[in-house]
Amino acid sequence: MPAFTAQQVPQHPGQPQPTAHQPQPTGHQPHYPFDSSRPPKKKRSRFEKNFTVLLTVLLGLASIVTAWASFQASLYDGEMAEANTRAGVLAAEAESLYLEANAQLITDASLLNRIAELSVQMDYGDYDTSVIASATLDLLMYQSATEAFAAAIIWSDEQNSASPGTYTHPQTSPDYLAALYTPYTEKKAQAEAAAAEAAEYNDWGDQLTLATVMLAICLFLYGIAAVLRALPTRIVLTGIATVVMLVASGLSLAVVATAS
Structure with missing residues (x-):
């Protein structure tokens, strides 16, 4: 077979012909270890490395304080629900006692009217009527009159004896109403x-x-500061976040100390 030199190598149709100033393709492309068009990456300073560590620590502290404050808030919400339930039960009991006191007041008023009738029969009736009225009165006082109501009747009699021109009702007695x-x-x-x-x-x-x-x-500000490249912006965001964290932590500690 005839030998071909580099200038005599047949070219495929449509392939550009090499010139004297154009290197011949050899089938092996040169390897460049880096792109000379891009500037080399700048090494981080020692301060920036330490700042990144500090930012990581602050982010962890903020996460811990956030979890603790959220836990305390849930505890106080539970205490609030329990106190509200207790207040509702006590209010219902108080309403029941009020209705019971009103019912007793009405019962004593009816009893007082019956006592007044029997007293009139004792004073102005014949002998038999007076005896029956006296026995009935004693039975009513024994069976139906409470201790507070009996004391109120005695108090009323004393007031009426001291001031005959003014009638004092037994049920206006302070001790009776207090009872x-x-x-x-x-x-x-x-x-x-x-x-x-x-x-x-x-x-x-x-x-x-x-x-x-x-x-x-x-946490949001710390997260933004962690991904940014501009160091001044990272410092500003970290400073703002730290101030807010200190204020929030102080508020949480003050609330817990007050509640304790």
Whole structure:
């Protein structure tokens, strides 16, 4: 077979002919270790490395404080629900005691009218009528009159004897009214105290929820600072996030200390 030189190698149709200034294709392309058109990557300074470590630590602290504040808020929400339930039960009991006191007041008023009738029969009736009225009165006082009501009748008689021109009703006695309505007022005070306690827990839970929202903003800012390349921007975002985290942490600690 005839030997061909580099200048005599037959070319395929349509393939450009090499010139004297154009190197011949050899089938092996040169390998460049890097793209000379791109500038080499700048090495991070020691300060930037330390700042990245600090940012990571702050991000971890913010995550811990966020979880703790959220947990405390859930605890206070539970305490608020329990106090509200207790307040509702106490309010229902207080209402029942109030109705019971009113019923006793009406019963004593009817009994007082019956006592007045029997007293008239004793004073102005014949002998037999007077004896029967006296026995009936003693039985009514024994069976139906409470201790507080009997004391109120005695108090009323004393007041009427001291001031004959002014009638004093037995059921206006302060001791009698206190005996009737003191259980109601005490139970109502307990219900109001439980409702106030629930309101306090609700307020503390709201403050901790606010602190949790602020800490969530910190996490967002720390996350943005972690992915940015511009160091000044990272420093500014980290500073803002740290200030917000300190405020939120202080608020959470103050609420827990107050509640404790």
